[in-house]
Amino acid sequence: MKLFYAPASPFSTKVVMAAHYLRLGLDVMPTATPDNPADLLAANPLGKIPTLVADSGETYYDSRTIMHYLNGIAGDDARIYPRSPEKRAAVERTEALCDGICDAAILVIYEKRFRTPETWHQPWVDRQWDKVRRGLDHLDAHPPAFGKRLNAGHFALASLLGYLMLRFPGQWEEHRVRLANWPAAFEERFPDYARLRPQV
Ligand SMILES: N[C@@H](CCC(=O)N[C@@H](CS)C(=O)NCC(=O)O)C(=O)O
Structure with missing residues (x-):
């Protein structure tokens, strides 16, 4: 999985920390949103970070969608949202x-x-x-x-x-x-x- 992100972006670091905790591999791609990079805009018309590109090629945003996606693929033993x-x-x-x-x-x-x-x-x-x-x-x-x-x-x-x-x-x-x-x-x-x- 790849993540358009910036190290100072709190929404990005939330996702990166959660992926780390869930032991999910994530390639981070430092991204300057003011430049409107074409690959970010292709993945997310809003041009915002974080934006995730899953192994399937599907893209997910915003950060809460990504958090739920990571929670879903992490398996039953690891989870960041309770079941109840x-x-x-x-x-x-x-x-x-x-x-x-x-x-x-x-x-x-x-x-x-x-x-x-x-x-x-x-x-x-x-x-x-x-x-x-x-x-x-x-x-x-x-x-x-x-x-x-x-x-x-x-x-x-x-x-x-x-x-x-x-x-x-x-x-x-x-x-x-x-x-x-x-x-x-x-x-x-x-x-x-x-x-x-x-x-x-
Ligand atoms: N609700 C979004 C907020 C994301 C957001 O505001 N990201 C900022 C960086 S921290 C951004 O991409 N700003 C560039 C812009 O608004 O064009 C989320 O949870 O992912």
Whole structure:
């Protein structure tokens, strides 16, 4: 399988960490989305990463579709989504929340990266940051517990916090002690975190 990805993209690192955990081989192809590479656009008309090319040649996006696909092909002993509908929905909700916070944080970054200074619109940035703040407060009050296995919610949170450590250091940790300590607890259970978390 091949994955269009970028090492700083939290959605990409979520998928890469999950594949690693499930012991599924993945060839990663570093991809610069602003260049609109033809092979990425052929695989995903949205031109977004991560995009997976399965061994069959079929392509899958977005990251949650890929996570479910990996879960499905990993076999019965390995899984990142629980079987019970309630537990599964709770894991999916954590993943949705973490991904949504990433979406908002990325829009804050894109505002300055892709727009000219005279078009920057602070109320829009503030609105995105409010989503980040509320989402992190919720996760700090209700961090996903660790059980026997890691699940998709853990990988989503590990990617989110890795992205914040990379792009917003010092801007989210204060008063969120449980979240600030969470990456170290995750790394105890997933020692490759330092290598696979978002980075440039
Ligand atoms: N909902 C998508 C979000 C993916 C996404 O926003 N990826 C960013 C990189 S982190 C991207 O491809 N940006 C390029 C663009 O929006 O054109 C997912 O879960 O895969």
